[in-house]
Amino acid sequence: MKKYFRQWLPFVFLGLVACHSTPSGSSTAEKSDVKVYYPGSGDDWQRKNPEEVGMDPQLLAQAVEYAQTQETKWPRDFSNQEEVFGKLLGPIPKDRAGTNGIILKNGYIVAEWGDTKRADPTYSIAKSFLSTILGLTLDKGMIKDIHDPVGQYIKDGGYDSEHNRKVTWHHHAQQTSEWEGKLFGKTHTFVGKEEFGSGERKPREFKEPGTFYEYNDVRINRFSLSLLRLWKKPLPEVLKEHIMNPIGASDTWQYLPYKNSYVDVDGKQLPSVSGGTRWGGGLWINTRDEARFGYLFLRKGRWKNKQIISEKWVQQATTPGPHGPDYGYLWWLNTQKKQWPSAPATSFAALGAGSNTIWVDPEHDIVVVWRWHQTNGDEFFRRIIAAVKQ
Numbered sequence: 292m293k294k295y296f297r298q299w300l301p302f303v304f305l306g307l308v309a310c311h312s313t314p315s316g317s318s319t320a321e322k323s324d325v326k327v328y329y330p331g332s333g334d335d336w337q338r339k340n341p342e343e344v345g346m347d348p349q350l351l352a353q354a355v356e357y358a359q360t361q362e363t364k365w366p367r368d369f370s371n372q373e374e375v376f377g378k379l380l381g382p383i384p385k386d387r388a389g390t391n392g393i394i395l396k397n398g399y400i401v402a403e404w405g406d407t408k409r410a411d412p413t414y415s416i417a418k419s420f421l422s423t424i425l426g427l428t429l430d431k432g433m434i435k436d437i438h439d440p441v442g443q444y445i446k447d448g449g450y451d452s453e454h455n456r457k458v459t460w461h462h463h464a465q466q467t468s469e470w471e472g473k474l475f476g477k478t479h480t481f482v483g484k485e486e487f488g489s490g491e492r493k494p495r496e497f498k499e500p501g502t503f504y505e506y507n508d509v510r511i512n513r514f515s516l517s518l519l520r521l522w523k524k525p526l527p528e529v530l531k532e533h534i535m536n537p538i539g540a541s542d543t544w545q546y547l548p549y550k551n552s553y554v555d556v557d558g559k560q561l562p563s564v565s566g567g568t569r570w571g572g573g574l575w576i577n578t579r580d581e582a583r584f585g586y587l588f589l590r591k592g593r594w595k596n597k598q599i600i601s602e603k604w605v606q607q608a609t610t611p612g613p614h615g616p617d618y619g620y621l622w623w624l625n626t627q628k629k630q631w632p633s634a635p636a637t638s639f640a641a642l643g644a645g646s647n648t649i650w651v652d653p654e655h656d657i658v659v660v661w662r663w664h665q666t667n668g669d670e671f672f673r674r675i676i677a678a679v680k681q
Contacts, residue, residue, distance in 0.1 A: 328398040329595045330583070332539035339399035346396060347678045354674035355394075355402050361664045361671070362390040363645055372571075377488035380475060380549035381565070381572025387411045387645075392661040393582050394675060407578035410543045411662065414643030415508075415567040416581065417546070417574040420534075421515055422621035424526055425464055426604035427533055433521055437461045437607075445517045457500040463514035464620040465612040469500045470510045475552045475563075477570065479509045490569075504615025511566030511621075516554065519563050523556055526564050538583045538594050544576040566621075567643065578660045585641070585649040585658040609639045633673035640668075655679050 330336035341348040365371065367386045373379060391405020428434050434444065437460045442450030450456055454471055462468040471479055481492040515526065522529050527546035535544065548562035549572050555561075567573050587593075588609075592600035608620040617624040625631050625638045635654040642648055648668055650659040655676060661668065 327590065329586075329590075330398065330539060333541060335539070336579070337399050339396070339401055341396075341401050341678065344396040344399060344401060345680045346401060347680060350678035351394070351402055351675065354671060354678060355392075355404055357674055358392055358661060358664065358671050359390065359404060361666050363663045363665045365645060365663070373488060375488050376490060376569045377477075377484070377486045378570070380477075380551060380570040381547055381568075382550075383568070383571050384412065384575070387663060390661075390663040391578055392659065393578055395582055395586060395658040396679075397656050398586060405578075405662075407660075408541075408543070410545065410575045410577045410580075412568040412645075413574050413576050413581065413647045413662075414569070414645055416641040416643040416647050416649060417564075417568075418511060418566045418621040419641035419649070420530060420546075420574060420584070421511070421518070421526070421566055422464055422608055423534060423600060423604075424518055424522075424529055425460065425514075425620065426600050426608060427529070428518065428521060430601045430604060434460055437464070441514075441517050445520050447516075447520060449513060449517070454497070454500070459501070460514075462501045463510065463517070464608075465504070465614070465618065466506055466510070466621075467501050467504050467612065467614050468510050468514070469498050469503060469505070470513050471497065472509075472513065474509055474513050474516070475549050477509050477512075479507065481507065481509070502614065504612075504618070508566050508569050512552075512563070515566060516563045519554070519561060520556060525562050527562075534584070534587070534599060535580070537597065537599050538587050540580040540583055541577065544574070544580055546574050547572040569644075578662055581641075581647075581649050581660045582658055585651050585660060588639075589651050589653060589656070589658055631667070631669040631672055633669050634676065638672075652676070 341351045369383045372383055388406040388409040388411055391407050393400060393407050394402040429437060440456060440459050442456050449472060450458060458468045458470050477486055480494060481487045482494055484491050519526055546564050548564050552563045553560045554563050565573050587599060588605055591602040592598055592605045608622050609624060610619055611617050611624050611626050617626050617630055623630060623640045623642050625634055625636055628636050635652060637654050638650060638652040640648055640650040646664050648661045650672060661671060
C-alpha cells in the first residue's frame with residue numbers, strides 16, 4: 292500500500308511555521324519578544340510583501356510560477372475515482388478546482404494563487420483532522436491514556452475478538468492497529484478489485500497489533516467510528532466547535548459521511564465520517580481553511596490567547612513511531628529527511644490524494660498549502676526556502 296499511496300499521493304507539504312511567544316522552539320521569532328500575528332475570521336487576513344517578512348520577492352514569485360505548472364493529471368471530473376479506489380459509498384463533486392495554493396510567512400499571506408476559496412475534497416488530509424480530535428479527546432480526559440485498549444471504552448462488538456481486544460488508540464493513530472473486520476461494506480484486507488480498485492492487495496499474514504504499519508482506510512474508519520461513540524455526537528460538530536470556529540474558519544467546509552455509515556448512538560442515528568475521500572464523502576474544505584489548520588499546528592496548538600489543542604499533543608502527533616515510514620499520529624514527518632530531502636527535518640505535513648498538501652515548516656515559520664499538483668512537493672519547498680533571506 293505504501294507504494295500505491297506514494298503513487299497517488301505525491302507528497303506536498305504545507306509549511307506551517309510561525310513564531311510562538313512561549314520560550315520553547317527554534318524559530319527566530321520564538322526567540323524574540325515580537326508579537327505573534329493571528330488572522331481574524333474569514334477574509335480578515337493580512338498580506339505582507341515578501342520583503343517585509345525577510346523573503347526575496349523574485350525567488351518567491353519563481354517558486355509560485357513553478358507550482359502553477361505542476362497541476363495533477365487527475366481528471367477534473369473525478370471520472371477515475373472508482374477505477375483507482377473502488378466502489379463508491381459516498382458523494383463525489385462534479386468537478387474540482389485547478390491547482391492552487393497559499394504561502395504563509397510569520398502568519399501573513401505572502402503568496403496566493405488559484406481558487407483558494409473553493410471547498411474541494413482533500414482526501415487523506417482528513418486523517419490529520421481525526422488525529423486532532425483524538426488529541427482533544429485526550430486533553431479532555433475522555434481517554435485516560437493513548438495506550439489504553441480501545442475496547443475498554445467502546446462496547447459495540449468491534450473489539451471483542453481476542454485479536455482486536457489488543458488494539459489501542461495509539462495503534463489506530465499510527466496505522467499499526469491490524470484491526471480485523473468489515474465496516475460499511477469494506478473489509479480490512481483490501482482484497483477485491485470491485486471494492487478497492489487498483490489499490491487492491493494480495494492476502495497476507497496477520498500481524499500483532501502495534502507491530503506492523505499498513506496504510507488502511509478501513510481501520511481508520513473504525514478509529515473514527517470509535518471516536519464518534521466516545522463523543523456521542525457527530526465528529527464534524529466536534530471539529531467545528533472545538534477547532535474550526537475558534538481558528539476563524541469559513542462556513543464552507545463539509546465533512547460528509549457515506550450513505551451507509553449512519554450508526555445508532557444512544558438511540559440516535561448519527562453519521563460516522565471517514566479518514567478520506569477514497570470511497571466518496573470525506574472532508575471537503577477550501578485552501579484558506581486548511582492554511583488556518585496548518586497554522587494552528589505551527590503555533591503548537593495555540594490561537595491568539597487560547598490553547599486550542601495542547602502543545603503536548605502537537606509534539607506527540609509529530610513524533611515518529613517505530614514501524615513503517617516517517618509517520619506520527621496520522622501526520623507525515625521528515626525526521627529522516629527522506630520525504631523531502633530539501634526541507635528541514637522538523638517539517639511535517641498532512642497529505643491527501645490528488646495531491647493535497649498542508650506543509651508546516653517551524654524552522655522558517657512557514658505554512659504552505661498546495662492542492663491538485665503532481666509532485667512530491669520537495670522541489671517546490673526547496674524553492675520557497677531559497678527565498679528566505681538568511
